[in-house]
Amino acid sequence: MDTNQNSSNSDIFSGIEKLGFNINTSSLYEEKSDQTKDETKAKNEEVDEASLLYDKEQKCPACESYFKVRSVKTNAPRLVSRDSDFFIHYSNINPYFYDVYICPNCGYASLKRDFEKLRQHQIEKIKSDITPKWKKKYYGITYDVDVAIERYKLALLNYFVIESKDSSKAMSCLKLAWMYRLKNDQQNESLFLSQALEGFNRAFFSEDFPIYGMDRYTVMYLIGELYKRTGDFDNAMKWFSKVLTTPSVSERLKDLTRDQKDYINEIEASQAKASSADTDDITANTEKENTDTKKRGFFSSLFKK
Numbered sequence: 001m002d003t004n005q006n007s008s009n010s011d012i013f014s015g016i017e018k019l020g021f022n023i024n025t026s027s028l029y030e031e032k033s034d035q036t037k038d039e040t041k042a043k044n045e046e047v048d049e050a051s052l053l054y055d056k057e058q059k060c061p062a063c064e065s066y067f068k069v070r071s072v073k074t075n076a077p078r079l080v081s082r083d084s085d086f087f088i089h090y091s092n093i094n095p096y097f098y099d100v101y102i103c104p105n106c107g108y109a110s111l112k113r114d115f116e117k118l119r120q121h122q123i124e125k126i127k128s129d130i131t132p133k134w135k136k137k138y139y140g141i142t143y144d145v146d147v148a149i150e151r152y153k154l155a156l157l158n159y160f161v162i163e164s165k166d167s168s169k170a171m172s173c174l175k176l177a178w179m180y181r182l183k184n185d186q187q188n189e190s191l192f193l194s195q196a197l198e199g200f201n202r203a204f205f206s207e208d209f210p211i212y213g214m215d216r217y218t219v220m221y222l223i224g225e226l227y228k229r230t231g232d233f234d235n236a237m238k239w240f241s242k243v244l245t246t247p248s249v250s251e252r253l254k255d256l257t258r259d260q261k262d263y264i265n266e267i268e269a270s271q272a273k274a275s276s277a278d279t280d281d282i283t284a285n286t287e288k289e290n291t292d293t294k295k296r297g298f299f300s301s302l303f304k305k
């Protein structure tokens with residue numbers, strides 16, 4: 001919808017392509033200005049992004065129909081940086097946007113690496129609880145962060161309905177948190193980080209490793225990191241200490257863990273300095289507790305059955 005509206009603002013002739021006319025202009029009268037050049041440049045960049053994608057034929061394990069998934073070409077994304085909770089920033093194209101597969105026929109959706117792992121009772125659940133409600137949607141040639149959020153949420157809904165492992169729900173929540181980080185939406189980022197934390201915490205004690213390619217120690221670190229990012233420094237320190245006192249952990253992971261401990265120590269030192277300004281702090285803490293209770297209520301059924 002939005003895409004149509006946007007293009008109609010800048011493109012007088014949009015909508016008549018199906019009649020055979022494909023003319024792109026934002027103005028009937030002006031001479032070609034710098035602005036027009038910029039728009040042409042923007043369109044070319046869009047074309048470039050599309051050229052980094054291809055359609056992959058995929059069979060749906062739930063309804064057995066074939067469909068095409070937008071897939072990122074190998075080596076197309078360029079790694080820019082890595083956050084301490086393993087989120088990777090890319091240039092060129094963002095592979096996270098294309099990480100969810102959705103069957104347009106039956107509504108089954110999951111993270112790419114889980115798509116073919118369906119059990120018979122889960123297929124029955126999709127047929128009874130997902131497909132009858134499913135309305136298929138076309139997401140365009142290239143996806144953006146809002147499309148990605150919608151697709152991750154549909155995957156999360158599927159995992160929830162078919163009673164997938166806690167780690168699957170946790171990983172979807174972590175990726176949703178990352179998408180909200182891209183939007184600078186801290187409230188939703190923190191909501192999904194705490195859901196990811198709960199899921200990984202459960203998975204740590206009940207599932208086999210590796211979990212999404214992470215060994216036991218990496219998940220230990222991640223749990224500490226999620227506690228850190230959601231403001232529970234005591235628990236973060238406990239998990240970080242477990243990583244540091246385990247002999248078989250790689251030096252690379254230990255270094256990363258020490259960096260996060262240092263970060264917490266710095267924050268706590270600066271908080272201790274500021275603690276003389278008292279009354280405002282009490283109000284802020286009460287507000288935080290209220291929000292936490294609300295979040296818990298909203299999501300309480302995601303992991304607890």
Ligand SMILES: [Zn+2]
Pocket residue numbers: 060061062063064065103104105106107108
């Ligand atoms: Zn299907």
